Amino acid sequence: MAEEIIIPEEWSNAADTIAYGSTTMVALVCGPKNSGKTTFSRHLLNVLLQRYKKVAYLDTDVGQPEFTTPGLLSLTVLDKVTPDLTIPCLKTPERCFFFGDTSSKRDPTTYMTYIFALYDYYRKLYCQFSKSESSDVARVPLVINTPGWVKGVGYDILVDMLKYISPTHVIKICISAARKNLPAGTFWLTDGVDTPPVSVLELNSARRDSYNRSLLVQKDARLFRDLRMIAYFRQCFPSNKNITTIKELAHALAAHPPYEISISDIKIKHLHCQVPKSETFYSLNATIVGLAVSTEDCKDMPHCLGLGIVRGIDTFSHVLYVITPVPLHNLEKVDLLLQGFLEIPSSLLQVQGCKSPYMSGDVLPVN
Amino acid sequence: MDSHLGLNIQAPLDPSMEGVDLTIQQSFKLVPWMSWDEWCFVKDALFSSSFSEVSAAIRRVAMWRSRGCIPVAVDVTASIIEIRQKDPFFRNVIDGNAEQSEEMLSMLYSMAIMRLVNGVVERTRKKNEISIAEAADAIDLPRMLIDVRHEGSHRELPSLPLVRLASSKALDWLKSYYWQPQKSSFFVGSDVTTNLRKEIKQKLLELASSLNVNRSTQSSSLLKRKHSKKDIAKAVKNVLRLYSSDSSEVATIVIEMLLKVSESLGLSKVGYNSESEGNDVQSGHDWKAIILKLSCKEPELLPTLLRVVLNKYVIQKNGEEYLSSQNIAQSCQIDQLACLFEWLLDILKHVQPKMSGGKPERSFNLPDATLFECLHKCVMASSLGDNQLFPSALVLAEMMGNSALADKLLKLSLLSVNAEADIEEFSSNSDSGSFFSAQEDSIHQATEDFELFKSSCPRNSNVKLRENPVEPKRRWKVVNSWKQCPIGMLPHAIGFSGRLPVLDINDDTEETETPNGSDQDERGQSRRKREPEHDVAIIDDSSLKRMRETTWNCESDNSTLEGLTGHLMIDGFWKKVSEDELNAISSAIKVWGLPLNLPTVSHLQAPLRCSSTKGASQPTSVG
Numbered sequence: 001m002a003e004e005i006i007i008p009e010e011w012s013n014a015a016d017t018i019a020y021g022s023t024t025m026v027a028l029v030c031g032p033k034n035s036g037k038t039t040f041s042r043h044l045l046n047v048l049l050q051r052y053k054k055v056a057y058l059d060t061d062v063g064q065p066e067f068t069t070p071g072l073l074s075l076t077v078l079d080k081v082t083p084d085l086t087i088p089c090l091k092t093p094e095r096c097f098f099f100g101d102t103s104s105k106r107d108p109t110t111y112m113t114y115i116f117a118l119y120d121y122y123r124k125l126y127c128q129f130s131k132s133e134s135s136d137v138a139r140v141p142l143v144i145n146t147p148g149w150v151k152g153v154g155y156d157i158l159v160d161m162l163k164y165i166s167p168t169h170v171i172k173i174c175i176s177a178a179r180k181n182l183p184a185g186t187f188w189l190t191d192g193v194d195t196p197p198v199s200v201l202e203l204n205s206a207r208r209d210s211y212n213r214s215l216l217v218q219k220d221a222r223l224f225r226d227l228r229m230i231a232y233f234r235q236c237f238p239s240n241k242n243i244t245t246i247k248e249l250a251h252a253l254a255a256h257p258p259y260e261i262s263i264s265d266i267k268i269k270h271l272h273c274q275v276p277k278s279e280t281f282y283s284l285n286a287t288i289v290g291l292a293v294s295t296e297d298c299k300d301m302p303h304c305l306g307l308g309i310v311r312g313i314d315t316f317s318h319v320l321y322v323i324t325p326v327p328l329h330n331l332e333k334v335d336l337l338l339q340g341f342l343e344i345p346s347s348l349l350q351v352q353g354c355k356s357p358y359m360s361g362d363v364l365p366v367n
Numbered sequence: 368m369d370s371h372l373g374l375n376i377q378a379p380l381d382p383s384m385e386g387v388d389l390t391i392q393q394s395f396k397l398v399p400w401m402s403w404d405e406w407c408f409v410k411d412a413l414f415s416s417s418f419s420e421v422s423a424a425i426r427r428v429a430m431w432r433s434r435g436c437i438p439v440a441v442d443v444t445a446s447i448i449e450i451r452q453k454d455p456f457f458r459n460v461i462d463g464n465a466e467q468s469e470e471m472l473s474m475l476y477s478m479a480i481m482r483l484v485n486g487v488v489e490r491t492r493k494k495n496e497i498s499i500a501e502a503a504d505a506i507d508l509p510r511m512l513i514d515v516r517h518e519g520s521h522r523e524l525p526s527l528p529l530v531r532l533a534s535s536k537a538l539d540w541l542k543s544y545y546w547q548p549q550k551s552s553f554f555v556g557s558d559v560t561t562n563l564r565k566e567i568k569q570k571l572l573e574l575a576s577s578l579n580v581n582r583s584t585q586s587s588s589l590l591k592r593k594h595s596k597k598d599i600a601k602a603v604k605n606v607l608r609l610y611s612s613d614s615s616e617v618a619t620i621v622i623e624m625l626l627k628v629s630e631s632l633g634l635s636k637v638g639y640n641s642e643s644e645g646n647d648v649q650s651g652h653d654w655k656a657i658i659l660k661l662s663c664k665e666p667e668l669l670p671t672l673l674r675v676v677l678n679k680y681v682i683q684k685n686g687e688e689y690l691s692s693q694n695i696a697q698s699c700q701i702d703q704l705a706c707l708f709e710w711l712l713d714i715l716k717h718v719q720p721k722m723s724g725g726k727p728e729r730s731f732n733l734p735d736a737t738l739f740e741c742l743h744k745c746v747m748a749s750s751l752g753d754n755q756l757f758p759s760a761l762v763l764a765e766m767m768g769n770s771a772l773a774d775k776l777l778k779l780s781l782l783s784v785n786a787e788a789d790i791e792e793f794s795s796n797s798d799s800g801s802f803f804s805a806q807e808d809s810i811h812q813a814t815e816d817f818e819l820f821k822s823s824c825p826r827n828s829n830v831k832l833r834e835n836p837v838e839p840k841r842r843w844k845v846v847n848s849w850k851q852c853p854i855g856m857l858p859h860a861i862g863f864s865g866r867l868p869v870l871d872i873n874d875d876t877e878e879t880e881t882p883n884g885s886d887q888d889e890r891g892q893s894r895r896k897r898e899p900e901h902d903v904a905i906i907d908d909s910s911l912k913r914m915r916e917t918t919w920n921c922e923s924d925n926s927t928l929e930g931l932t933g934h935l936m937i938d939g940f941w942k943k944v945s946e947d948e949l950n951a952i953s954s955a956i957k958v959w960g961l962p963l964n965l966p967t968v969s970h971l972q973a974p975l976r977c978s979s980t981k982g983a984s985q986p987t988s989v990g
Contacts, residue, residue, distance in 0.1 A: 255851035265842040270433055279430035281870040285401070286855030287434060312857045313868050321846065321857075331843045341435045346397045349854055353614055356853045357402055357867060359395040362553035363438075364545065 006206045007043050014201050015040075015047040018169050019141075024127070026142045026165060030158060031173030032180045033148030035205040038066060040173060041145040042082065049081045054140045056094070056122050060115055060161070061147040063102040063221060067091040069232045069307055070102050070225045071290070071342045073111070075118045077140070090232060095121050098290030098304035100271040100340015102225060105153050107272065112160055117301055119165055150182050162188035166195055172202045226345035229288070232307060233348070235325035250351045258311050258321040259331065266320065267294065271340045283339065284310045284320070286349070286358050290338035291326055302338070305330050309344060310337070399431035401855065401867060403553050404682075409441075410546050413448055414538075418458075425449050439486035440545035446479040447534050447541075456531060469527045476530035477519035483537055484508070484516040487544075506544065509536045567609050567620045571657065574602035578656050599660070607665055614667070618675045622707070625654060629703050658714055669715050670737050674859060676711065677744045678866060680704040680756070705755035708745075712762050738767050740859075746776070778816070 018027055027044065029037045041057075048055045057076045059065045067076045067090060074093035082089070097114040104111040126140040144167065149158045162170065174181045184202070189195055234249055236256060243249050268280055275283045288309055292302035308324035324331065349356035400406045405427070412424035428445035431437045451457040453467055453475075467475070488502045503513050515533045518525045525533075577598040610617045661668050683701050745760040757780040764773035850858035852865030859866045 254854060255849070257846050257849035259843050260846045261843050273429070273433035275430050275433045276426040278872050279426055280872060281868075282401070282427070283430045283433045285868065285870055309854065311854045312852075313870060314857055315869055315871065328843060328845070332841060334843065339433065343397070343435050344854075346395070349397065350395055351853065354851060354853045354865075355395070356855045358398055358400075358855050360398045360400075360403070360553075361395050362403070363396040363398060364549045364552055 007039070008204075008206050010203055011040055011043060011206065012047075014171065014203055015044045017201070018044065018171075019047045019051055021168075023168055024139045024141055025169055026144070026167040027169040027171060028144040028146065028162065028165065028167040029171045029173070030146045030149065030182060031205075032150050032175055032182075035148070035173045035175050036207070037145060037148070037173055038064070039206070040171065040203070041066065041143055044143055044171075045078060046081045048141055048143070049078065052139060052141055054079050056126060056140050056142045058115070058118055058122065058142060058144045060104075061145055062099050062104060062111075063147060064224055065228075066145060068093055068096065069228050069342075071098065071100050071307075071340055072304060073097045073099050073114045073118060075122055090228075090235070092306075094125075096304045097301065098271075098292055098338045098340065100290060100338060100342060102221075102341075104147070104157055106341070108153060108157055112157060112164075113301070115161060116164055150180060155182075158182075159188040166198065168196075168198060170198060170200045172200060173205055174202055175205045226347065229307075229342075229345050230348065233309065233323065233325065236323060246345075246347045247351075250348045251354070253309070253311075253323060253348060254351045254354045256323055258323045259308075259328075260319045260321055263313075263315075263318045263320060265335065267336045269336060269338050271338055273339075273341070275339075281313045281315060284337070285313050286310065286344065286356055287339060288342040288344050289322075290340065291322075291324060291331065291334040292336040292338050293333045294336045302336050304338070305334055307342070308337075309348075397436045399434035399437050401870075406553075407550070410550065413444060414542070414546075418452070421448060421452060425452070438545070439482075439490075440541055443479060443483040443486060444538065444541045444546070446482070447476070447537055450475045450479060451534060454531070470524070473524050473527045473530050476527075476534050477515060477525055480512050480530065480533055480537055481516045481519055483541075484512055507540070508544075509533075509540055511536055512540070563609075563616060564620060567606075567617050568624070570602065570605040570609060571621065571624070574599070574606055574657055574660070575653050577602045578653065578660065603660055603664060606661060610661075610665060610668065614671055615675070618668070618671045621658075621672060622675050622679065625707055625710075626700070626703055628654070629707065655714060658711075659718065662714075662718055669711065669718070670741065672711055673708065673715070673741055674744075676704055676708045677741070677748060677756075680708070681744075681748050682867075702755070705759075708756065708759050709762075712759050716762065716766060738763050742767070746779075 018025055029041050029044070031037050038061075045055055045057060055078050057066065057078060059067065059072075059074050059076065062071055062073060064070065065072060065074065068074045069090070072093075074096040076091050076093045078091070095118060097118070099107075099111060099114060101107075122140075122142055126142075144165070146158060146161075147154065149155050170186075172182055186198060186200060230246055230249060233253060234243065237243060237249075237252060241252075243252055268284065270280075270283065286309070288307055290304045291306050291308050292304045294302045306324055306326035308322040308326070310320055311323050312321040313319075314321070320337075326334070346359060349359050398406075400409075409424045409427050409431075412420040413428075415421060415424075425445055425448065428437070428441060432442065450472065454472055484499070484503065488499055488506070488508065499516075500510070500513050503510070511529075511533050515525050515530060577595060606617070658669065658672070680701065683704065742760050742763040745756040745763065748756050757776070760776055761773055761780075764770075764776055852858040855868075856865030857868050
């Protein structure tokens with residue numbers, strides 16, 4: 001993560017071509033894992049922001065999203081250039097769904113439904129007025145970043161996504177190991193079906209060794225996710241509060257006065273796991289949940305306002321205690337807790353003299 | 368709301384952690400169970416012969432899966448047992464009314480076994496250096512399981528008799544590979560925990576011996592005494608250092624050691640654990656000296672110890688309720704805990720200065736709130752069905768200098784003693800007629816007590832009257848007060864270590880609506896669960912308890928009640944109830960033999976939900 005960011009000439013030319021083309025663009029970036037998709041997306045966003053006032057970003061990578069915590073699918077609208085591409089930062093998305101796992105494989109159908117809904121939302125919001133009247137400034141291009149899908153379930157999802165969205169630009173990043181790349185050309189199109197024109201840009205990954213082999217930037221996915229979660233819950237405290245280490249944050253969270261909500265005022269849904277009703281609170285305690293609003297119009301698609309830690313449950317007083325950085329006025333709308341498989345970083349649970357009961361020292365190493 | 372990380376990404380592992388803590392912190396692992404007790408419950412229930420217990424364990428494991436960090440051995444064990452529950456062969460059902468076809472059953476078994484082999488073996492073998500079979504051999508995994516995996520994935524589906532046999536082998540292997548070693552490992556404790564515990568124990572013993580030396584050398588030279596004083600100071604410091612890093616562990620160990628020597632403390636009524644290790648601090652006198660010494664430097668120690676004892680007590684009590692078979696050792700330990708609590712309280716009494724002329728001079732000063740919390744917990748624990756802690760509660764009330772409170776507690780305890788006596792009488796006496804008349808008398812007695820209470824209660828009560836609020840109700844709010852406690856626990860007034868929550872679903876969660884007669888019946892049933900053999904007795908217990916709670920909740924005088932006609936206090940709030948519902952309630956109460964008239968009922972603050980909640984949310988009702 002700390003490594004220097006390299007933007008090859010090929011990449012910046014491509015970004016310029018996309019940004020200064022004539023049509024309102026919808027650009028989808030795809031390619032194998034660790035090939036530099038995110039870096040290219042970030043660069044493209046910055047180039048676009050020089051021309052357009054706002055740029056939308058649809059994040060479909062639930063494992064390593066750009067502006068949110070893992071487990072979320074989101075549409076974010078940016079209006080400022082990010083000068084330092086090395087520092088990932090969290091932003092509050094325009095619209096967001098809680099998927100609740102770090103891989104789309106857990107529930108491909110729901111995953112696709114959410115992505116289509118986010119795309120439709122973008123269309124509704126930013127593509128309603130006719131093309132002629134819109135000036136450059138008013139138009140909002142869309143960048144879509146994808147996980148490293150090249151085969152299997154992920155590939156099928158990618159094809160469906162490309163078909164539904166039909167982007168104006170598809171940026172394929174290729175690595176030297178040819179069989180790990182996506183098929184050439186417009187691989188998602190079936191012959192004989194009329195589709196809007198699309199330009200496919202095939203770019204080589206940025207890092208190469210002396211034999212011109214791709215160097216993949218290996219990331220510790222788990223560490224990345226933990227850091228994301230930690231950074232997210234850091235927002236529970238004002239930025240001027242002196243919290244510089246994870247240990248200090250864990251301490252602060254243990255002492256932080258949580259929100260309380262009556263058990264009868266909130267619904268609880270387990271997304272990926274069948275939990276007997278009698279075990280609900282056992283399941284929820286000390287886990288990360290999505291804070292969602294179950295709206296009248298789309299019952300199956302509650303949008304998510306953020307994450308919370310169920311830090312305690314008092315079944316006698318019938319209240320849940322939740323820690324979240326979501327501000328109170330937004331929180332008031334939340335009437336649904338969604339539990340997925342987002343693991344709470346264990347570093348937040350071990351505070352000296354205040355260790356969570358879910359951290360145990362006597363676990364057999366065999367499992 | 369943009370936000371940079373604000374955290375040092377380069378050094379995520381936080382090098383600022385110091386020495387010993389680093390090793391401790393790194394070796395802790397996230398587990399889906401809240402305590403090893405929970406784990407043990409699952410282990411015992413999974414392998415029990417009772418269908419309902421096995422089902423309960425399977426439900427619990429399903430919940431563990433949802434928490435995401437379940438060990439694969441646990442996962443697979445539960446899967447196999449769940450499949451066997453669906454298999455008529457293992458359920459000893461003769462008729463062929465199988466829910467699953469044999470084909471389906473083979474498929475389920477094969478999949479579970481495949482997951483076992485792959486899940487366990489794959490983790491132990493490095494890439495492809497050795498074959499699955501070799502790796503399986505290394506951990507003594509039966510060859511049959513490997514074969515089932517192979518057949519199932521590459522060839523014909525293995526036959527049902529084969530996979531049934533394999534499932535038994537798998538369970539045996541899982542027991543010996545995971546369940547038993549894991550159990551003995553936490554009983555002994557892992558290295559880290561053991562080391563920490565060892566160190567705590569050792570430092571405590573050092574302190575004890577240095578105190579002993581001091582006592583024996585009192586007559587000898589000044590120099591020697593000075594020297595031993597130094598030793599004591601050092602020993603105290605050592606213990607306190609450990610205390611500050613893990614207060615609950617230290618407290619737990621002290622309590623464990625105390626329980627071991629409980630006979631010499633004059634605590635134990637029944638011989639329990641009479642063998643004690645040679646090194647242990649033997650006499651109660653020594654222990655008293657140690658605790659006094661430590662308390663001078665660390666006033667929180669005594670409250671922490673009290674809390675640990677109380678928690679242990681409550682856990683054991685709760686355990687009595689839901690764990691099936693109760694052995695004598697446990698109830699014996701409950702007695703010991705109650706006595707130990709008294710003993711500790713006695714020390715506290717010595718340290719805590721007496722109120723002298725209203726203005727106490729305090730070197731050692733525990734806030735009343737702390738005492739009150741202890742008292743509160745005592746009374747709550749008593750509501751679990753016995754009064755062992757009542758004397759201690761009285762002592763606490765006296766220490767707080769609150770004689771009115773002590774008075775009330777005394778009455779309360781008398782009331783419940785009566786209630787118990789009655790139940791005992793009944794269980795020994797099968798003649799229901801005389802029982803009911805005795806019962807009626809006692810309820811009348813209670814009603815009179817209640818009236819007496821009402822008239823003597825001060826007028827400063829604050830009754831919460833919940834009408835339709837004018838403002839839109841806010842669902843979310845920041846808690847009024849909070850105390851640091853571990854995530855997953857609830858704050859405790861004393862110390863930072865928090866208390867474990869009770870997470871069982873309260874069946875009456877939805878019953879914030881106006882209640883009716885049938886609800887009461889349900890409650891009677893849920894109480895009955897405790898001791899299923901004595902149905903009738905328990906019903907009466909609950910009705911009596913209700914009276915008891917009624918008195919306990921008495922916080923308002925007649926004039927306040929006047930405005931509340933047509934209301935019932937439910938879960939600490941006054942709720943409007945219609946005439947019909949009141950009728951229903953009153954007739955429901957008649958079932959238990961007391962002809963109450965309606966006006967009384969409407970004034971009766973029938974606490975329709977678990978009484979202990981009220982105590983928790985309204986400490987004002989005592990003071």
